[in-house]
Amino acid sequence: MQGLQIKNEMTQEEKFKAIIAHSKEYGYIFPSSDIYDGLSAVYDYGQMGVELKNNIKKYWWDSMVRLHENIVGLDSAIFMHPKTWEASGHLSAFNDPLIDNKDSKKRYRADVLLEDYLDKIEGKIEKDVNKGKKRFGENFDEDQFRATNPNVLRNKKKYDEVHIRMVDALEKNDLVALKTLIEACGIADPISGTKNWTDVRQFNLMFSTQIGSVSEDAGTIYLRPETAQGIFVNFLNVQKSGRMKLPFGIAQIGKAFRNEIVARQFIFRMREFEQMEMEFFVKPGTEMEWFKKWKAIRLAWHKALNLGEENYRFHDHDKLAHYANAATDIEFNFPFGFKELEGIHSRTDFDLSNHQKVSGKKLQYFDSITKENYIPYVIETSIGLDRMFLSILSSAYKEETLDNGEKRTLLSLPAALAPIKLAILPLVKKDGLPEIARKIRDDIKFDFNCQYDEKDSIGKRYRRQDAIGTPFCITIDHDTINDNMVTLRYRDDMSQDRIPIEKIRGIVEEKVSYKNLFKNITSTN
């Protein structure tokens, strides 16, 4: 260790920009369709990025599917039957008519504005009814009052009229009618107080396309907005063919698509992204216990990477989604602050029971111990692969000033995840050293991803490897010819060891194995 000083003058924003530039310069991440000026919020993974991404997937997959005997994998299609999204609730929940107030610049759901308005009318009616109650005391006939009181009748008529028109407009997806109705009701923005509205626009967070080649026969299908539903619809297939017993899990890695209104912050929020999801099916009533267990397992998984324990925290949800009875996020300290990296949700039997309802197929599990049939409850762990990638990249990126004043930029990636594990460098490109180096490379190129480099001075080559995050370099020098020893150089502290050629494989293998990351992760069986 040469007394390295880490430069701290950089602001978080500068650091984030530097990471983005570094990603492009060294082949980690490119803007999509770069030569056409890019496509908003879509990115491509380059020659280094794809390796790192694959290594992250393997780390996750093996820690789920191999470490736990009761978790199996799945790779379901991106296209799914349209009814899937009806059952999951995405069709209604992801499909909102939105309207903006031009003065306050606030955006609202048009149907919510109308519902709030209806609630107000309802409030008036109840107020009148309560007044009547007070006035008539015990003799009060509520039904009679509602049917005869002129105020109540007027409001009731108004309510029904607006309600019918709203439901009608929503059903027909008539955006013009929605706006007309909002104007007719005289709804004002609660913030600006004005009625200066834009047109109602449809924001569908699901991408749709046509299946079938002839347009009149074609049906609308969606690109999945989450991978989880592919697991739920395969629940019975997997459970029966795999003879799975509760509790058990199904894990899946795959692309998902969301037409976000605003997608930003590099690869943090993209329109096309990749999820690593695991649905764990449990006996109803045991879900909170498993929820707690999975929180602990998942946090341990993250911490095993040694990116700094202080960079993780739980964020429990106060407002729960319609399907959940408990939910938490594992947040990571990104260059733009703590943000969601992974979600852990107790989804109850929401998904399976809805699929059972919509499909008409029984999605139950027969418990041979209690002799009961029931729909299992589900604990979901859902992690954004691209976010995981960004968390690793941003914590690995370092700019150092060495004792001699030189600058060094390095990616201090966990060795198990680094794209290139080992660089093989002849000290000079003459005197037979390249030949020895190439032979070593040929001997171990199938054991790890290696890179051979003979261009420029040895120091320059070390820095190049630092920049792409290669944890180990071996250097072949003139002494190697006589003693069969090479120099093993470590990325993080730039220290060196002298080791025999035949031990390279064993030593590096031990250091880059992700098996030792699993040491602190408990198994579920």
Place this chain on the structure above:
RNA sequence: GCGGAAAUAGCUCAAUUGGUAGAGCAUCGGCUUCCCAAGCCGAAGGUCGCGAGUUCGAAUCUCGUUUUCCGCUCCA
């Protein structure tokens, strides 16, 4: 989507009131030193994001547009 800022070589940035587009690093081909980048010679790389307009002439002025960053907004 709204507001602000920006876009020139792979990267970081120059280019005087509008007058032939430059540097450093990186890359490539050689030479030299040889265990921690920036030694020498040479080469390649740009319709100045894109499209219009004004002008004898536009990287520079005007408008539009795309992309990125920041703040709102959105994110069952």
